[in-house]
Amino acid sequence: MADTSRPVPEGARITVCEVGPRDGFQIEAAFIPTAKKIEIINALFAAGIRHMQVTSFVSPRAVPQLADAEAVLAGIDRPEGALITALIPNLRGAERAAAAGVDAVHTVVSASETHNRKNVNRGVDESLKDFEAVFALLSLAGVAVEGGIATAFGCPFEGVVPPEQVARIAKRYQELGAKSVGLGDTTGMATPATVRAAVQAIRAEAPGLGIGLHFHNTRGVGLACVMTGLAEGVTHYDASVGGLGGCPFAAGATGNICTEDLVYLLQESGYDTGIDLDKLIAAARLTQGVIGRDLPGQVIKAGPRLRRYDPGLTATAAG
Amino acid sequence: MADTSRPVPEGARITVCEVGPRDGFQIEAAFIPTAKKIEIINALFAAGIRHMQVTSFVSPRAVPQLADAEAVLAGIDRPEGALITALIPNLRGAERAAAAGVDAVHTVVSASETHNRKNVNRGVDESLKDFEAVFALLSLAGVAVEGGIATAFGCPFEGVVPPEQVARIAKRYQELGAKSVGLGDTTGMATPATVRAAVQAIRAEAPGLGIGLHFHNTRGVGLACVMTGLAEGVTHYDASVGGLGGCPFAAGATGNICTEDLVYLLQESGYDTGIDLDKLIAAARLTQGVIGRDLPGQVIKAGPRLRRYDPGLTATAAG
Numbered sequence: 001m002a003d004t005s006r007p008v009p010e011g012a013r014i015t016v017c018e019v020g021p022r023d024g025f026q027i028e029a030a031f032i033p034t035a036k037k038i039e040i041i042n043a044l045f046a047a048g049i050r051h052m053q054v055t056s057f058v059s060p061r062a063v064p065q066l067a068d069a070e071a072v073l074a075g076i077d078r079p080e081g082a083l084i085t086a087l088i089p090n091l092r093g094a095e096r097a098a099a100a101g102v103d104a105v106h107t108v109v110s111a112s113e114t115h116n117r118k119n120v121n122r123g124v125d126e127s128l129k130d131f132e133a134v135f136a137l138l139s140l141a142g143v144a145v146e147g148g149i150a151t152a153f154g155c156p157f158e159g160v161v162p163p164e165q166v167a168r169i170a171k172r173y174q175e176l177g178a179k180s181v182g183l184g185d186t187t188g189m190a191t192p193a194t195v196r197a198a199v200q201a202i203r204a205e206a207p208g209l210g211i212g213l214h215f216h217n218t219r220g221v222g223l224a225c226v227m228t229g230l231a232e233g234v235t236h237y238d239a240s241v242g243g244l245g246g247c248p249f250a251a252g253a254t255g256n257i258c259t260e261d262l263v264y265l266l267q268e269s270g271y272d273t274g275i276d277l278d279k280l281i282a283a284a285r286l287t288q289g290v291i292g293r294d295l296p297g298q299v300i301k302a303g304p305r306l307r308r309y310d311p312g313l314t315a316t317a318a319g
Numbered sequence: 320m321a322d323t324s325r326p327v328p329e330g331a332r333i334t335v336c337e338v339g340p341r342d343g344f345q346i347e348a349a350f351i352p353t354a355k356k357i358e359i360i361n362a363l364f365a366a367g368i369r370h371m372q373v374t375s376f377v378s379p380r381a382v383p384q385l386a387d388a389e390a391v392l393a394g395i396d397r398p399e400g401a402l403i404t405a406l407i408p409n410l411r412g413a414e415r416a417a418a419a420g421v422d423a424v425h426t427v428v429s430a431s432e433t434h435n436r437k438n439v440n441r442g443v444d445e446s447l448k449d450f451e452a453v454f455a456l457l458s459l460a461g462v463a464v465e466g467g468i469a470t471a472f473g474c475p476f477e478g479v480v481p482p483e484q485v486a487r488i489a490k491r492y493q494e495l496g497a498k499s500v501g502l503g504d505t506t507g508m509a510t511p512a513t514v515r516a517a518v519q520a521i522r523a524e525a526p527g528l529g530i531g532l533h534f535h536n537t538r539g540v541g542l543a544c545v546m547t548g549l550a551e552g553v554t555h556y557d558a559s560v561g562g563l564g565g566c567p568f569a570a571g572a573t574g575n576i577c578t579e580d581l582v583y584l585l586q587e588s589g590y591d592t593g594i595d596l597d598k599l600i601a602a603a604r605l606t607q608g609v610i611g612r613d614l615p616g617q618v619i620k621a622g623p624r625l626r627r628y629d630p631g632l633t634a635t636a637a638g
Contacts, residue, residue: 157627157630193587193588219580220542220580220584220617221584223543224584227511227543228546258539261538264538264540265510269511270512299539305508309476
C-alpha cells in the first residue's frame, strides 16, 4: 500500500480487496455449501481479483457460516499473484489460519472501547496486548498481518470516534510489525470528513504505515468516501461482490460497498485495477444466484456504462 | 448558481433541488392521487426544501401520472423563498406552466441526436430553434428558464457524448436568455471524469452560465459524481426523495440520487443545505408509504449518522 498524501494519480494501480466471502457470507443465515463458496471465490479470481479475504477463523459456534474455513482454503484456486487473507479474532484463530496456509491475516480491534468489549469481550488495550503473541506466532510462520481497526469512523454505541484514537491503535500495530492497517467502517458511519481526518491522523502518527479503507454503504455514501480516499492518496479498498453484507442490527441497511460498482468507478476514473468488469459482473450474478435474493449492487443490474439500448425503443420526456 | 472553478468551500450554501414529484412520480404506473402528491410536496417544503420541480407539463396522454399538473400547482404550499419549477417539452407546455404560476420552467433537449429524436421526435437543432418562441413567451410572462440538457454524460443509443456537444447547447441556451443549465444524467452514465469534462467545457464555452447537476444512481456512483461536482465548484444538485425514479428501459435500476442521502453527505461535509434531515427522512417515509414499496435510499433505512444502537446489543466479530 502506497503511503502518500497526494491524490492518487490517474493510471495508478488500485488494490481492490474482495471481502464478500468473509464480511458478506458471515451474516447469511442459511449455510452456503462449501463447494458454492469455492465456486464464487474462484469466479472472483477468474475476473482478476488478486487480494481476497476468503474466510474468518472465528469460533464455529459464534459464526457457523464460516465453520468450513479450512475446507474453503484447501479447495480454492491460488492464481499467480494472489494474496489470500482471513480474519482472525485471537491467537487460536491465528494458529488455525497459519496452519491453513493463508498469505496474511486480518486482526480486528475496535477503535471504541464499548464496541470492542461487545465484539470480543475485552478492552482495546487488552486486545492490543493479546496481539503481541499473535504477531510473534505469525512472524515465525511467515504470515503477514494487516491490522484491522473496526468502528474507525464512528461507533454505534459511543458515537464520534476521535481520529487520534484510531491513530494511536495504528501506531501500536506498526510497533507490533504490521505493514498496513485496515480502517473498518463497521456500521456505515464514514463520511468524507471522517475519512480525511483518520487518514491524516495515521499519517502523522505512524509515517510509512500502509492504509486500507473498508467502507459500508449503509448510508449511501460509500463511494463518495472512496473519492476522498483517492484524493488523500489511499490505494487499497475493500469491497464485497454484489454489495453482500450488512449489519445484523440495522434492518434493511445495505452492506459493504459493492465490488463491481467500485471497479466501475475506478476504471471509469482512469485507474488500473487489473479486473475484467464483465467477468466480475458474471461472478456477482453467480453469487446472487447462490444467495437467492437480489443484491444491492447497481452495475449488476444496469450493466457497463456503454451498454446500448435496443434502437427500437422510444424514450419518454426525460431530464 | 455560482460560477467558479474552485472547489466549493466548506460552509457554503448548496442548493438541493427536489425532483421526485416530477422525475420520480412520472415512472409510477399506478396513479398517485393529487392530494397525496400535494401532501408529499408540502412535507418536503416543511423539511426545508426550497427548490423543487413539482410536475411536468407534458401531454396527459404521454404521461397520465402528471395529468394533474395544474391541480398540484394550485394546491401546494409556497413557503418564503420557494422556487417552484416544472418541466416543459414545448411551447404548449410553456403556456400551461406560465398560466399555472411556476417560478421557473425546465426545458429539455438531449445532447445526443438519437435520444432527442426518440424523446421529442425532433433533431437537436430543431429543438433549440423551437426554444426561441418558448423563451420569448416566458420572458414576457416573467418566468425564468433553466435549460435542461438530457443525456449530457452519455447516450444509451449513441454511447459517448462529447463534452463539446454539451457545451454548444449550453452556449445556445445562454444566448436565448437562460441563466443556468441543468445537465441530466438520463440513464446513469455520469462518472467523475465525464462530469469534470462537461463542466469544464461549459465554463470555457459559456462563461457566467450557472450549472446544475442531475445524477441518476443507476450504476451506484451518483454521490461520487457529486463529490466531483463540488470539487469543480458546482453548487446546485437535483435529487429525488427516497431515490424515487429510474429508467423504464433498465429493469431493477435505481433512480435519481436520493435526496436524504445527498443531504446527509453534504451536511456531514460541512455544507449548508438549509434542510432538516430528520424532517426530510419523515417526508421520505411518507413518500414510501404512498408509493407502497421500499425505496432505494439508504439513510431512510439506517437513520442519521449518530443514531445509537440499543446498549443491550452485542456485536459480532466485525471489520
